Amino acid sequence: MTAFIVGAYEHPRRDIPDLSVAEIHAEVALGALADAGLAPSDVDAYFCDSDAPGVGPLSMAEYLGLRCRYLDTTETGGASYLSHVGHAAAAIALGKCRVALVVMGGRPRSLRRASGPDLSGAPETHHETHWGITDTVHNYALAAMRHMHEFGTTSRQLAEVKVAASLHAQHNPNAFLRTPVTVDDVLYSPMISDPLHRLDCCVMTDGGGAVVVAGRDVARRLQRRSVTVLGHGEAAKGTGTGRPDLSYTAAVWSGPAAFTEAGVTPADIDYASIYDSFTITALMALEDLGFCEKGKGGRFVEDGTLVAPHGRLPMNTDGGGLCNNQPDNRGGMARMIEAVRQLRGEAAPEVQVPDCRLAVVHGSGGRLATRSSAATLILGREDA
Amino acid sequence: MNTRLPRADFTPSDADEPFWAATTEGRLLLSRCESCATVIWYPRPFCPRCGGSEVTHFPASGEATVYTYTVVRKARGEYRDLTPYVVAYVELAEGPRVLTNIVDCDPADVHIGQRVVLAFDAPDGARARLYRFHPETG
Numbered sequence: 001m002t003a004f005i006v007g008a009y010e011h012p013r014r015d016i017p018d019l020s021v022a023e024i025h026a027e028v029a030l031g032a033l034a035d036a037g038l039a040p041s042d043v044d045a046y047f048c049d050s051d052a053p054g055v056g057p058l059s060m061a062e063y064l065g066l067r068c069r070y071l072d073t074t075e076t077g078g079a080s081y082l083s084h085v086g087h088a089a090a091a092i093a094l095g096k097c098r099v100a101l102v103v104m105g106g107r108p109r110s111l112r113r114a115s116g117p118d119l120s121g122a123p124e125t126h127h128e129t130h131w132g133i134t135d136t137v138h139n140y141a142l143a144a145m146r147h148m149h150e151f152g153t154t155s156r157q158l159a160e161v162k163v164a165a166s167l168h169a170q171h172n173p174n175a176f177l178r179t180p181v182t183v184d185d186v187l188y189s190p191m192i193s194d195p196l197h198r199l200d201c202c203v204m205t206d207g208g209g210a211v212v213v214a215g216r217d218v219a220r221r222l223q224r225r226s227v228t229v230l231g232h233g234e235a236a237k238g239t240g241t242g243r244p245d246l247s248y249t250a251a252v253w254s255g256p257a258a259f260t261e262a263g264v265t266p267a268d269i270d271y272a273s274i275y276d277s278f279t280i281t282a283l284m285a286l287e288d289l290g291f292c293e294k295g296k297g298g299r300f301v302e303d304g305t306l307v308a309p310h311g312r313l314p315m316n317t318d319g320g321g322l323c324n325n326q327p328d329n330r331g332g333m334a335r336m337i338e339a340v341r342q343l344r345g346e347a348a349p350e351v352q353v354p355d356c357r358l359a360v361v362h363g364s365g366g367r368l369a370t371r372s373s374a375a376t377l378i379l380g381r382e383d384a
Numbered sequence: 385m386n387t388r389l390p391r392a393d394f395t396p397s398d399a400d401e402p403f404w405a406a407t408t409e410g411r412l413l414l415s416r417c418e419s420c421a422t423v424i425w426y427p428r429p430f431c432p433r434c435g436g437s438e439v440t441h442f443p444a445s446g447e448a449t450v451y452t453y454t455v456v457r458k459a460r461g462e463y464r465d466l467t468p469y470v471v472a473y474v475e476l477a478e479g480p481r482v483l484t485n486i487v488d489c490d491p492a493d494v495h496i497g498q499r500v501v502l503a504f505d506a507p508d509g510a511r512a513r514l515y516r517f518h519p520e521t522g
Contacts, residue, residue, distance in 0.1 A: 126400060127426040130392060130514055131471055131485050132456055132463040138471055141454035149452070149496045194455040241433050242425025242480035244473065246452060369452075369473070370483075 003089030004219040004226040005379070007036025007212035008340040010333075014176045014325060016206040017110040021053045024105035024208045025060055032210035037222050038099060043212075045070035045097035047084035051106045051328045060103065070097035076236070076373035077365020078275060078330035080104070081211075083375045085336070086232030088213040098215055105208020106328025124239075128370060136329075137201055137278065141193035142369040144280040146246040148195060150295065155195055157298030158279040159186035162199050162322050164306035165276065169319025171348040176203045177323040186279075200279040202320075207327030209337050227343045230264070230358075231378035233257025238371040247295075250374035251288035251362060259290070262378035264358060266290040271342045271359040272306075272313055273335035276320040285362050286313075289376065308351035317342065317351035332363030336377070343381045357381045387487040389469060390462045391505050392512040402441070403427050404512035410504050412444040412515050414478055425480030446502030448474040448517055451481050455491045470494050474517050488518035 009031030011024060019027070025048075033039060046061045046068045053059060057071045070091050074083045081102055088100035119125050133139055147153050163183055169175035181199060189199040219226045235253035238244075259265060266289060274289075276282040283297040291313060292300035308314035318324045318338035321331035339359040341347045359379045366372035396404040406413045415424040419436030430437045453472035456463070463469065470486040472494070486494050487503075500517035507513065 123428065124426055126394060126396065126404075126512075128483050130390070130394070131483055131516075132389065132459055132466070132469055133471055133483070134456075134460040134463050135458075138454055138456050138459070141456075142452045142471070142473060145454055146452035146496070190457070191455075192458045194457070196454075239425075239481070241422050241431075242482070244481055246473075 002216050003092045003213050003229045004216065005085065005211050005229065005340055006214045006219050006222055006224065006226045007032040007038065008210070008337045009035050010209040010325070010337045011105065011207040011327065012174045014174070014205040014207055015109050016107055021106055022060065022063055024107070025052060025103050026064060028105055028208040028210040029064055029101055029103045032101065032212050035224065036212045037224055038212060040065050042099045043101045044068055045088060045091060045100035047072045047088060047100060047102040048104065049073060049075040049080035051104055051330065066101070070100070076234070076375065078277065078332045079234070079363035079365040079373045079375040080330070081333040082336060082361060082363040082377050083234045085211065085213055085229060085377060086234060086375065089229045089232060092213065092215045098218055100213040101210060102213065103210040104328065104330060104333045107206040108329050109204050109206045136367060137196055138193045139367040139369045140278045140280055141196045143246045143284070144195050144278070147280060147284065150247055151298065153283070153298035155187055156183050157301060158200055158283060159183040160301040161276060161279040161282050161306065162186050164304070165316055165320040165322040167307055168317045168351050169323035171350040172319050172324055175319040175324040176205050177319070196278060196280070202277050202322050202326040202331065204329065205325050205327055207325050209327065209333040211336065211340070225344045225382050227340050228380040228382065228384050229377065230380045230384065231258040231260070231262030232376070233261070234373070234375040236371065236373050244369065246369055249284050249288050249364065249368060250372055251285045251364070251376065254374040254376040255289040255362070258376035258378050264378060268358050269313065269360050270356045271317070271339065271353045272315045273339040273359065273361045274315055275331050275335060275362055275364045276316060276322050277326065277331060279322070281364060281368065282315070285364065289360065289362060309353050314351070314353050317347050330365070332375070335363065336361045339379055343379055357384050387485070387505070387516065388466055389485055389487065391508060392510055392514050394512065396512055399429065400427070407504060407513040407515060408507065408511065412446065412502055413441045414444050414480065415439045415441055423478045423480060425482060444502065445477050447477040448500050448502065450486065450494060450496050450498045450500060451475045452496060453486060453494050474500055485516045486518065487516050493519070
C-alpha cells in the first residue's frame with residue numbers, strides 16, 4: 001500500500017449536550033485537517049457511516065464545503081472507520097482520489113439513547129428480538145459464557161483487560177473514567193448479564209473523531225509526521241444456516257489478510273489498539289489475530305501483558321472503550337487515533353511505547369453472538 | 385409452561401405467516417433444502433448454503449441442549465422488571481442453534497449441555513406464540 005494517515009483528531013469532550021451531531025462531525029473533520037496542515041478545499045473523498053446526519057455522505061460533505069469525487073458509506077458498526085481507511089488507501093492507489101476524510105461522531109450520552117441502525121425490517125429480527133436481548137451486553141454475554149465453557153476462561157482473566165485500560169486512562173486527561181481499578185473491583189461490580197459485570201462493559205460517551213488519508217505525494221510535502229497504512233483486512237461473520245460457532249470472531253479472516261498484505265506477523269507488533277466494547281471482545285480478538293493460541297487469551301492477558309509501556313503487548317493506551325471513549329457506541333475511530341499517536345511518539349509519556357514502529361488496529365461491529373464485522377489495519381511509523 | 389415473560393406482540397409479515405401460524409398450533413417449523421438436505425434456520429424461502437429454492441417444512445422434535453446462555457440481571461423495555469431471566473442458544477436435535485429463553489426453572493440451575501424441551505406460551509388468540517424451552521423433567 002502507498003497511503004498514509006496524515007492527520008487525526010479525537011474530540012476532547014465526552015458529554016456534549018450543547019452541540020448537534022453535525023457540529024461534532026464538523027469539529028473533528030476540521031480538527032483532523034488542521035492536524036494534517038490541509039484545508040477542506042484539499043479534500044476530494046469523503047467517508048462516513050450511518051452515524052452521519054442526513055443523506056449518506058451528502059449532507060455532511062455539503063455542510064463542510066467539500067467537493068468530492070469519491071464517496072464511501074460502508075456501515076459495519078464500530079469497525080466502519082477501519083474499513084474506510086482500507087478503502088481509501090485502495091482508492092488512492094488506483095488514482096480515484098488524493099485526500100480522503102474519514103469522519104464519525106455521535107451523542108448517545110447526552111441524548112440518552114442507544115444508537116444504531118433500525119433493525120425492524122431485517123429478516124432475522126423476529127427470531128432474535130423477542131426473548132429479552134434488550135441490550136448489546138446480553139448478546140456478548142452469550143459469547144463470553146461459551147468461551148468460558150470451551151476454554152476455561154475466567155472472570156478474573158477478563159477483568160485484566162479492564163484493569164490495563166484503567167491503568168492507561170489515568171494518564172489521559174480526556175478519559176471518561178480515570179481511576180485505576182483492580183480485578184476485584186471488576187468482580188464486585190454489579191453483574192449485568194452473566195458472566196459480564198458492569199466493569200466488563202465500555203463507557204457510553206458522546207464524541208467523535210476523524211482521520212485524513214492521503215497518498216505519498218501529499219504526505220511528503222506536509223510538515224506533520226504521518227503514519228503508513230501497511231495492510232488492511234475486513235470480514236463479516238454470521239450464523240450461517242443457523243449454526244453459529246461462538247468460539248471465534250471474524251478477526252480470523254480480517255487479521256491474516258491485513259498481516260499478509262503488510263508482510264509482518266503478530267510477533268512484529270509493538271502496540272495494539274483492539275476494540276473493547278466488552279472485555280470479551282478484546283480477549284477473543286487477541287486470540288483470533290494470532291497473538292496467542294486459540295483459547296489461551298485468558299492466560300495471555302494475565303501478568304500485565306497489556307500494560308504500557310513495558311508489557312509484552314501494550315494495548316489501548318488511551319484507556320480504550322472500557323475507560324476513555326466509545327463515541328456513538330462505536331470505538332473503531334478512537335482506537336485508531338491512539339495508534340496514530342503511538343506511531344508518532346505522541347501518546348501520553350507514561351504509556352508511550354519506546355521505539356514504536358508497528359501497530360495493529362482491530363475493530364469489530366454488530367453483535368458477537370449473532371452477526372458481526374471485523375476490520376484490521378497494520379499501521380507503521382513514517383519510516384516503516 | 386409457566387412464565388411471566390412477555391408474549392408475542394407483533395404481526396408477522398406475509399412471508400413469515402406460515403411459520404408463525406404453526407406456532408399458534410404448537411409446532412416449531414423447520415425448513416429443509418430439498419437439494420442439499422440442510423436444515424435451515426432462521427426460516428427463509430431458499431437455501432443459504434446451496435442457493436436451492438425448493439424448501440420444505442417439518443415440525444421440530446422439540447428436543448434440544450443448551451449451547452450457551454446468560455442470566456440477564458439488567459434489562460430495558462418490557463423485560464426491565466422481569467429480571468433475572470435466562471436467554472440462551474439451544475441446539476435443536478435437528479441441528480440449528482436457536483435463540484430463546486429457558487423458563488420454568490431457577491436461573492442458577494441452567495448450564496451448558498443441559499437437555500431442554502420445547503414449549504409454547506399459552507394460546508391467547510394472537511397470530512404468533514413465542515417458542516421457549518424448559519429443562520427436561522423426570
